[in-house]
Amino acid sequence: MKLVIIGGGSSYTPEIIEGVIDRHHQFPVTELVLVDIEDGKEKLNIIGALAQRMIEKSGVSIQLSWTLNRQEALMNADFVTTQIRVGGLAARAKDERIPLKHGLIGQETNGAGGIFKAFRTIPVLMEICNDISEICPNAWLINFTNPAGIVTEALLKYSAHKKVIGVCNIPFNMKHSVAEIMGCNPEEVEIEFIGINHFVFGSKVLIRGEDKTDQVLAKLSNSELNYSPANIVSLGWKKEFIESIKLLPNPYHQYYFQTDEVLKKDIKAFHENGTRAEIVQQVERELFQKYQDPNLQVKPKELEKRGGAYYSHAACSLMASIYNNKGDIQTVNIQNHGAISDLPFDCVIEVNAVITKDGPKPVTIGRLPKQVKAVIQQMKGFEELVVEAAVTGDYSLAYASMIMNPLVRNESKAKAVLDELLEAHREYLPQFH
Template structure:
């Protein structure tokens, strides 16, 4: 089996490598190709990756290349984890929206739209090149904004599934609180990427006992603290929202906080400099502890599980993924991309039935889905007016004065990445 990671020079790749090494019985990788245009960085990451495989006794071959076509040729699955524009573009996404009093974040709001505009054309080009060399390859997208990027891939006819680590993070936390194995925890996870709610936490599978009331009663303070929301709000909701919901539920509070501290991008950039120094140490043969602060916890386990299920090698029968709605949530279009539990196998991901969704959540999902429609249109066709409409539709913006000002800033900061600008 050959797997290719596009964006393999990411400082986060050793986390993925560690997962491939530890879970080699779940996913038997014979050749792992890391593709990245930043060759010097790629070689540092590749060297550590080979040492991790060697230490853990994995017999697979690790190849590094800056040639995309060479890297994806014959691949059974291609994992996308790229960042167009790097941390410098992320720094901009997190700062210029604040000038207009809006959240600066890399996956939602104005910053999230900027990332989508930069990313969608690049990902579609990569996917077309994969299709030319191996039309049967699966594309697993971890590149943000996952929902929009996955929808672009599916609309173009690619065999694609989107993956996010939010659900597996909750699964691990709840399992720890309940004192059970993560495999015993099934989440009633519903929403769009980075706009999700845990409406149930079940033991043993979709029909198992719902432990969410017990978790909220006994561990509500800890859960609320992790979400950085008041305990009272979590209790009133009766569900556990993704931590990304804080941008919606406490928007102005978050803006005030972001204006008083360094951006997350600046923190990550400094962390990456330190990690790359570590990766250059020929004695290092395991992922360093610092990598745990980089973000993307448990991505490796989720990615291995998903790839194994898609390629017929095992993995979980049920997994939270991003896939076409196709009637699962009747208040959304069939071609909306939703993030829910799905049955995953060699034919792809089929969402499981979802109970009726409270209007409090359904309304916000419908609003953000409309924004994603407009965002994808802007990413595919360009144009200032399309950017403006997408910004105006976003519930974190929603005022024409903000949308006008943000449109100007978005285009000014991203001209080198927008062919139409």
């Protein structure tokens, strides 16, 4: 069985290598290929050498190679994962810095920054999908390139390859956070998820099969609890908010329901420490220094400082379940197909699904809770505009996606930020130029 990791020079790759090694008894990968582009060659070589040491230490039988030739790497692939960042962390810094300059939240997957990450990423992943369709059409593409839901929707609607599943670490983090606040094992926690990527809610929490939703929500209304991944500083939730929506929010919801407080905090952090991208660049430098240590044979603990930690756990669990036709429940980004009756049939939602060899089968939700129905529908409408703008390069659609985003929603700022980001990312946006 062959696994290809596109974006193999990413600092996250040691985590996916660890995941493959740990699951080798049930997911017996025999060939593993890391792929990157010329600009990532040095990092790819460092990651490749570390991955080789990790595999040798584990004693599992995996043939490892790394290359800049994507088409060659894809030959006979059974699974392909994508973890790319078009323009690198320098592009992310612009996504954060430029909106902040205009008094808007600057974040890599939400607001104006998230829109432009999608604009840069979708055309590249469309090309990758076209390659997969021609070279290894039976392969499953597991995408954890952000914004995962928007990107997955673009690929399923417009690319030649349809065996595409999006994954995110937020549902994984939410389960672990619930386990922490309830003093139990994460494996004992089940959450019914409803919504879309980075805008998903938990409607029911079961612990060891028993409904503990009310107890979890009561504890969550205690603002002293830290309920966030590494890249989001939790502000806590007011008791009235939790009691009113009667749902488990995810950490990204603070951008939408605590916008003023988050913006104030982000501007202060920007003036004191720079953008989150600049902080991550320092974390990456330290990680790659560690990765070059010839005595390092395991994933270093410091990787968990990255906000996307545990993406790989979700991806590896998903691939193992597809391979084994396991029929377990996992949270994935897939087409709705009627699971949520209040959203379009062909849109991508983030939902619990039964994982089979033929792919995920979404668990039917029915109607959205009335407390969040309108806001989820608005977010989905915004996402559809982003996808169409990214595929067509239509300026009017790009502007519409900006103005309809709840974190922008100001006609003069929308145009100013749109034009500035279009120019700042010109080399990565051929469809608009």
